[in-house]
Amino acid sequence: MPVKEKKQAPPPEIAQGRHPMEKYLRTDRIPHIWCAGCGLGTTVSSFLYAMDNLGLDPDSVAVISGIGCTGRVAGYVRMDSYHTTHGRPIPFATGLKLAKPDMKAVVFSGDGDLFAIGGNHFIHAARRNLDINVICVNNLNYGMTGGQAGPTTPLGGRCTTSPYGNFEHPFNLVYLAASAGAPYVARWTSLDVRRLQRAIEEMLVRKGFAFLEIIAPCPTNYGRRNKLGEGLDELRYYAEHAVIEHGADPADTEILPGKDFLVGKFVDEEEPTYWEMYQDKVAELEGGRR
Amino acid sequence: MRKVMTGHKAVAEAMRQIEPNVVAVYPITPQSEIAEYYAEYVHNGLVSTELVPVESEHSAMSACVGASAAGARVMTATASQGLALMVEILYIAASMRLPIVMALANRALSGPINIHCDHSDAYLARDAGAIQIFAESAQEAYDYTLIAQRLAEHNQVRLPAIVNLDGFTLTHSVQVVEPLDDEPAKKFVGSYKPIYPLLDVDNPSTWGPFAMPDYYFELKRAQVAGIEAVPETFLEVQKEYEKATGRNYRGFFEAYQLEDAERVLVVMGSTAGTAKVAVDELRAAGEKVGLLKVWLYRPFPYAEVAEALSHVKQVAVLDRAISFGAQGALYSDIATAFAHRDRRPALFNYIYGLGGRDTTTEHLTQTLSELKSARPGEELRYIGLRE
Numbered sequence: 001m002p003v004k005e006k007k008q009a010p011p012p013e014i015a016q017g018r019h020p021m022e023k024y025l026r027t028d029r030i031p032h033i034w035c036a037g038c039g040l041g042t043t044v045s046s047f048l049y050a051m052d053n054l055g056l057d058p059d060s061v062a063v064i065s066g067i068g069c070t071g072r073v074a075g076y077v078r079m080d081s082y083h084t085t086h087g088r089p090i091p092f093a094t095g096l097k098l099a100k101p102d103m104k105a106v107v108f109s110g111d112g113d114l115f116a117i118g119g120n121h122f123i124h125a126a127r128r129n130l131d132i133n134v135i136c137v138n139n140l141n142y143g144m145t146g147g148q149a150g151p152t153t154p155l156g157g158r159c160t161t162s163p164y165g166n167f168e169h170p171f172n173l174v175y176l177a178a179s180a181g182a183p184y185v186a187r188w189t190s191l192d193v194r195r196l197q198r199a200i201e202e203m204l205v206r207k208g209f210a211f212l213e214i215i216a217p218c219p220t221n222y223g224r225r226n227k228l229g230e231g232l233d234e235l236r237y238y239a240e241h242a243v244i245e246h247g248a249d250p251a252d253t254e255i256l257p258g259k260d261f262l263v264g265k266f267v268d269e270e271e272p273t274y275w276e277m278y279q280d281k282v283a284e285l286e287g288g289r290r
Numbered sequence: 291m292r293k294v295m296t297g298h299k300a301v302a303e304a305m306r307q308i309e310p311n312v313v314a315v316y317p318i319t320p321q322s323e324i325a326e327y328y329a330e331y332v333h334n335g336l337v338s339t340e341l342v343p344v345e346s347e348h349s350a351m352s353a354c355v356g357a358s359a360a361g362a363r364v365m366t367a368t369a370s371q372g373l374a375l376m377v378e379i380l381y382i383a384a385s386m387r388l389p390i391v392m393a394l395a396n397r398a399l400s401g402p403i404n405i406h407c408d409h410s411d412a413y414l415a416r417d418a419g420a421i422q423i424f425a426e427s428a429q430e431a432y433d434y435t436l437i438a439q440r441l442a443e444h445n446q447v448r449l450p451a452i453v454n455l456d457g458f459t460l461t462h463s464v465q466v467v468e469p470l471d472d473e474p475a476k477k478f479v480g481s482y483k484p485i486y487p488l489l490d491v492d493n494p495s496t497w498g499p500f501a502m503p504d505y506y507f508e509l510k511r512a513q514v515a516g517i518e519a520v521p522e523t524f525l526e527v528q529k530e531y532e533k534a535t536g537r538n539y540r541g542f543f544e545a546y547q548l549e550d551a552e553r554v555l556v557v558m559g560s561t562a563g564t565a566k567v568a569v570d571e572l573r574a575a576g577e578k579v580g581l582l583k584v585w586l587y588r589p590f591p592y593a594e595v596a597e598a599l600s601h602v603k604q605v606a607v608l609d610r611a612i613s614f615g616a617q618g619a620l621y622s623d624i625a626t627a628f629a630h631r632d633r634r635p636a637l638f639n640y641i642y643g644l645g646g647r648d649t650t651t652e653h654l655t656q657t658l659s660e661l662k663s664a665r666p667g668e669e670l671r672y673i674g675l676r677e
Contacts, residue, residue: 067371085371085400085403086318086346086371086375087346116345116346117316117346117347119345144319145317145318145322146317146323146326148322148326148343151345160322160329161317161325161341162329162333163329164333168343
């Protein structure tokens, strides 16, 4: 027997053409610049719903972005936010976190920004277990500059700089993060709005370096060149190919075109954070006095 | 044959004809399409270039330095923040006398972040030791890319060279360009003969070693010899280009209605086109106005510029970037050019077009008109600014 869906009235803001979470948005910056079918809108929404569900004071959270399509997130959220230069949101967040350890620092950036030009910073923040959240929206190419091949472009992926298919090995971001020592590593797709929200809530309340990869469509660039259809078609693809396997070995989470891929929470461990270890060292040098 | 193309395509076409052994490049607005066109040429087998899609501009210039030291002909392209990231290695490329030629799609430096044109990126690299040429049009960007290659690789020069073209105004707009046929273009550029290449394993050489206070100074002085060889070589290469193509680029700058001019604009880049229209309008009204458009910006042709402007009454030097705490960089050069001359025009420094702000014919006719009664002084004046 088919499950009868409970009809729920949409929030009244939607009928008025407004976002239900607009208290967290700089409405004067809306409409945003993202393309139709892009995964960024739902991704940001999930983040805002997570903030709302936790009842977080926007003054206690800073959002830091780099350059690129995801780099625009910082400009749209009504919180302390910083749009850094290309690849540098993690160093900025590092400074912010050490100056204001009580503040939550959320890095929201893309795969090109975090793993090509800024790749070095990612592995070091993970290694140090710096107490920041890194949300990477992975659309498999450099979207903002017109769809060039990047560090996550799958083998065979067609981009403006790989017109006959990419022949470079891409990063598996989950495996990379886990290898670099990140104590929290998860991956979802932009279709999984509720799971994304829950994952972000987990990240926001936990200590230590937390990494979330969000696989998201880029219908204008990557999708079009690789004949993946519209944004909705890519979401269908996720529905058919994303397999939830919590705790899977990060080495097994490679994303291959046309093949099923793993999503879920792969790493969730407690490790002393950079800040705690720093304070311990200070205490040790001061003879146990804190 | 005349064709219709963007500035991106014009530069990419010149690169295709130059056919460097290695191109290392990273995407950045408004440069990316140069790399995209070139990637297409590489992947379609039109050139034998190794294209390295690196992970940042720092890596791009580093890869260029490695390839160039190995003996390869090397090119790249960037803009703004990308150049800022390259600058560390650009200084090294110049000090190692590596003839890396690059297009710079001029774009304002952050912050605030902006993707549109000004010349703050070119000014940032001003003292790096690279040759800098400014193009007014896609045609000039094409021609000067070929010329820059010859110039950079000249045995007395051997320095990196930057061909500046205004972001969006020149890179993205579609213009009429007449590229050379492949054969004469390739013949003009010729083949590259490296000296002391790393890959010459029979004659091993060391690149980039440490220099203490005992030798660093002498090495930097030796580098001056390279940049000092540029002006003469520049004129030589221009002449050869004329011989090969019939295109008469003559001199370090273009003098437009300058001979009898009393009031003159000095500009670099695409605004020269707007300035020509302004000059024509005022000339039609009987006013003696003119334009000096700088092609060769580094090394700066002080004596020739001073000579060309010495009869002028008032000169408005237009800088498309602020050098905070100083006069505009181009203004400073022009003022320096007159430092040892008794006969000099009154100089005025205008800042214009920052972050892509449009500069119109009206702006420039007004600037030329207000020069008549302007009192000389060191204050910065602004064109098209809301205050």
